[in-house]
Amino acid sequence: MINLVKKRLRRTMMFLNAQKPGLIKDPYIYRPDSIILDLEDAVAENQKDAARFSLYHALKEIDYRGCERVVRINGLDTPYWQEDIRCAVAGGCDAIRIPKVECPKDVHRVEEEILKAEKDFGMPEGMILIMAAIESARGVMKALDICEASDRLFGIALSGGDYTKDLQTRITGTGIELMGARQNLIIAARAAKVQCFDTVYTNLDDMEGFRRDVETIHLMGFDGKSIVNPRQIPIVHDIFTPSGKDIIFAEKVVREIEEKKEMGIGVFTVDGKMIDIAFYDGARRTIELAKASGVYKGDL
Numbered sequence: 001m002i003n004l005v006k007k008r009l010r011r012t013m014m015f016l017n018a019q020k021p022g023l024i025k026d027p028y029i030y031r032p033d034s035i036i037l038d039l040e041d042a043v044a045e046n047q048k049d050a051a052r053f054s055l056y057h058a059l060k061e062i063d064y065r066g067c068e069r070v071v072r073i074n075g076l077d078t079p080y081w082q083e084d085i086r087c088a089v090a091g092g093c094d095a096i097r098i099p100k101v102e103c104p105k106d107v108h109r110v111e112e113e114i115l116k117a118e119k120d121f122g123m124p125e126g127m128i129l130i131m132a133a134i135e136s137a138r139g140v141m142k143a144l145d146i147c148e149a150s151d152r153l154f155g156i157a158l159s160g161g162d163y164t165k166d167l168q169t170r171i172t173g174t175g176i177e178l179m180g181a182r183q184n185l186i187i188a189a190r191a192a193k194v195q196c197f198d199t200v201y202t203n204l205d206d207m208e209g210f211r212r213d214v215e216t217i218h219l220m221g222f223d224g225k226s227i228v229n230p231r232q233i234p235i236v237h238d239i240f241t242p243s244g245k246d247i248i249f250a251e252k253v254v255r256e257i258e259e260k261k262e263m264g265i266g267v268f269t270v271d272g273k274m275i276d277i278a279f280y281d282g283a284r285r286t287i288e289l290a291k292a293s294g295v296y297k298g299d300l
């Protein structure tokens with residue numbers, strides 16, 4: 001079954017501990033595009049059962065008002081992940097985020113467990129999506145195969161904390177240590193036509209550094225970013241939402257290309273910039289992004 005929400009807008013994917021009532025009760029008020037209810041590293045080892053219980057009831061009882069509900073399960077090398085999937089599916093989550101994915105087989109194992117749970121709980125089959133977090137050198141090297149591992153997979157995400165540990169370096173805030181992985185993941189995701197998300201920025205006192213980080217990944221082509229705090233949302237949305245100037249230019253490009261084609265003209269200028277058919281899809285994408293972000297007022 002083709003799932004139409006695979007390509008939805010995901011500028012911000014906000015992590016929160018699935019066990020904390022104060023966080024899970026109303027995160028939609030901050031308007032992230034997605035929330036990631038975490039059962040993995042934000043939850044202490046002796047609290048895994050309690051977190052799962054809280055997750056199930058939150059999914060069942062809280063109306064998240066259109067905000068996508070992704071559940072980060074525990075790693076496939078732990079005794080928790082199968083039960084995590086059963087609770088997430090029974091609760092009716094939208095997607096599962098698999099941590100520390102190293103190869104397509106990891107995705108297949110999760111896919112099988114989701115299908116089993118969908119059948120057991122009488123849920124429609126194929127609706128729950130998957131995203132794969134890549135957190136190791138091996139995962140980065142296998143990125144394209146991971147992207148192509150399942151029809152349910154809508155995207156991959158870089159997880160910089162664990163990745164830099166594996167690389168025997170550390171998060172510096174400059175992005176230097178993440179350069180190769182970021183480039184590799186975005187290329188793999190685009191080749192497989194799935195989405196790509198950047199890692200969290202954990203220094204909440206450095207909003208300037210955060211803005212620079214978001215600007216960089218936006219220019220690299222990422223679809224959005226994993227975040228840890230609501231204060232990060234306005235910055236990501238500001239950078240990832242087309243500006244009024246971008247929209248007006250995109251509209252001109254689309255209109256002029258369509259008009260000039262009728263006149264038999266292939267290349268021309270718009271606002272002093274050379275334009276030909278190669279610019280059409282990019283301009284259309286800007287307009288689609290503006291529509292999805294709720295800022296488009298035109299008629300294209």
Ligand SMILES: CC(=O)SCCNC(=O)CCNC(=O)[C@H](O)C(C)(C)COP(=O)(O)OP(=O)(O)OC[C@H]1O[C@@H](n2cnc3c(N)ncnc32)[C@H](O)[C@@H]1OP(=O)(O)O
Nearest residue numbers: 014015016017022023027038041042161200228229230231
């Ligand atoms: C490397 C990794 O694995 S990252 C993924 C795992 N990590 C996480 O899930 C952490 C998610 N983030 C958090 O738990 C918190 O933001 C912390 C612990 C980092 C900081 O907490 P605080 O210092 O309390 O944040 P802050 O003072 O900015 O909170 C302001 C408000 O936003 C709320 N808030 C903070 N973070 C979140 C969040 N992630 N989701 C929803 N609401 C949040 C707080 O509850 C608070 O609400 P209130 O004013 O109604 O009390």
Ligand SMILES: O=C([O-])CC(=O)C(=O)O
Nearest residue numbers: 159160161162199200226
């Ligand atoms: O996905 C993320 O960005 C958070 C994470 O697990 C990591 O950095 O290891």
Ligand SMILES: [Mg+2]
Nearest residue numbers: 135159161162
């Ligand atoms: Mg991690």
